[in-house]
Amino acid sequence: MDTSGGATAAQLRLLSRRTVTVLRTVAVVVAGGAGVAQAGRQMPVVAAVVVGLLVWSAVYARFTPSRWLIVADTGVVAGLCVAQGWVVRAEALPDSTNWVLAVVTITVVGHQWFTATWGGAALTAVLVAAHLVGQAAAGPEVPGGAAMLAMWVFGEAGLSRALRMFLYKAARRADDAVAGSERARRETAVAAARRADEREHLAVLHDTAAATLFAVGTRMVDGTEPGLVRQAARDLDILAAQPQRGDTDLARLLGDVARDAPVTVRLDVSGPIRMPAISASAIEAAAREALTNVARHAGVDSAELVAARHGSTVVVEVADSGRGFDPAGVPAHRHGVTGSITERLDRVGGRARITSTPNEGTVVRLEWPDAEHGRPAGEPARGRAGDGTLSDD
Known part of the structure; x- marks a missing residue:
């Protein structure tokens, strides 16, 4: 029996096995009942044969295919064909009321679903030959009509085989379509992961070596500051670091960010804040970039960094009272905020919102939903930079 194909073909094999076996059993019961009903003086013999056939059908149903x-099974039915002269009334032998012919027909139809093409044809030929032998043994006047019935049996076997081939071909096409869709999904996911990895690499490069070299190249620093060496060493450590696994404490990471920031940071973190390391690293990097932007653009030398859980969401805010800016007026070629903050949070399932107004300062709000590590409902949240609250909006 054909075992190729995917899930659809496998389900078709299982369904066809059950269906064909049930139909075969029902047909044998009905045909055997008809044989007993029309047996006449042959009743004892016919009844015994039918009982034996039903027992065999139970074995067949249990272990097929x-x-x-x-x-x-072919041998059993062939033996029944040869014995037609003892179990079928003479007048029923050459026509379609022959109950043994009904058993032969359902047998060859069922065998097509459990055998290869040539195997099914060979078994059909064996049963047709046995049927003709049984007809000939019953009387010389029978074989003419029996030959026509034999051709009918071949036709039914061919139709059964054609139906099987059609359904299995359709099942394989369905499996191929599903497999193609799954391959496309995997390829899309791999491409998306590759693009995300590339964007993260560019964001890290922007936040570290590129930023440090930019500061030196534009003479924001003169190259003699003692912190510049530490900054360069930290850049190399970040670029060489491997992605972390498991959980980590965001509060500890933000403490390092505040300590290494190029401005004075008032840190207000209600910790520890346990969360997946990959998401914590994204928030850490985004907060670090926000503080770097304060030093570069805000015109002030201090900022506030506040972090806490708010319900099941981790919220981090970086706020300054500097010159601010109009977010709508940021040139399209400037990718710092987008690549290093907004998209970085997007990649780990969070979001970033930047609120700024010229001459009124800037607030960078980082949010990450953390249902698994979220604190119990009703536990109070810590405050927002500047006024002691972390807002929901």
């Missing part, structure tokens, strides 16, 4: 069971 074993190859050797199919061969044995």
Whole structure:
């Protein structure tokens, strides 16, 4: 029996096995009942044969589609064909009321679903030959009509085989379509992961070595500051670091960010804040970039960094009272905020919102939903930079 194909073909094999076996059993019961009903004086013999056939049908239904069971089934039905003269009334032998012919027909139809094409054809030929032998043994006047019925049996077997081939071809096409869709999904996911990795690499490069070199190149520093060496060493450590696994404490990471920031930071973190390391690293990097932007653009030398859980959401805010800016007026070629803050949070399932007004300062709000590590409902949240609250909006 064909075992190729995917899930759809496998389900079709299972369904066809059950359906064909049930139909075969029902047909044998009905045909056997008809044989007993029309047996007349042959009743004892016919009844005994039908009982034996029903017992065999139960064995067949239990173990189908074993190859050797199919061969044995062919032998049993062939023996029934040869014995037609003892179990079928003479007047029923050459026509379609012959109950043994009904058993032969349902047998060859069922065998097509459990055998290869040539195997099914060979078993059909064996049963048709046995049927003709049984007809000939019953009387010389029978074989003419029996030959026509034999051709009918071949036709039914061919139709059964054609239906099987059609359904299995359709099942394989469905499996191929599903497999193609799954391949496309995997390729899309791999491409998206590759693009995300590239964007993260560019963001890290922008936040570290590129920023340090830019500061030196534009003479924001003169190259003699003792902190510049530490900054360069920290850049190399970040670029060489491997992605972290498991959980980590965001509060500890933000403490390092505040300590290394190029401006004075008032840190207000209600910790520890346990969360997945990959998400914590994204928030850490975004907060670090926000503080770097304060030093570069805000015109002030201090900022506030506040972090806490708010319900099941981790919220981090970086706020300054500097010159601010109009977010709508940021040139399209400037990717610092987008690549290093907004998209970085997007990649880990969070979001970033930047609120700024010229001459009124800037607030960078980083949010990450953390249902698994969220604090119990009703536990108070810590405050927002500047006024002691972390807002929901």
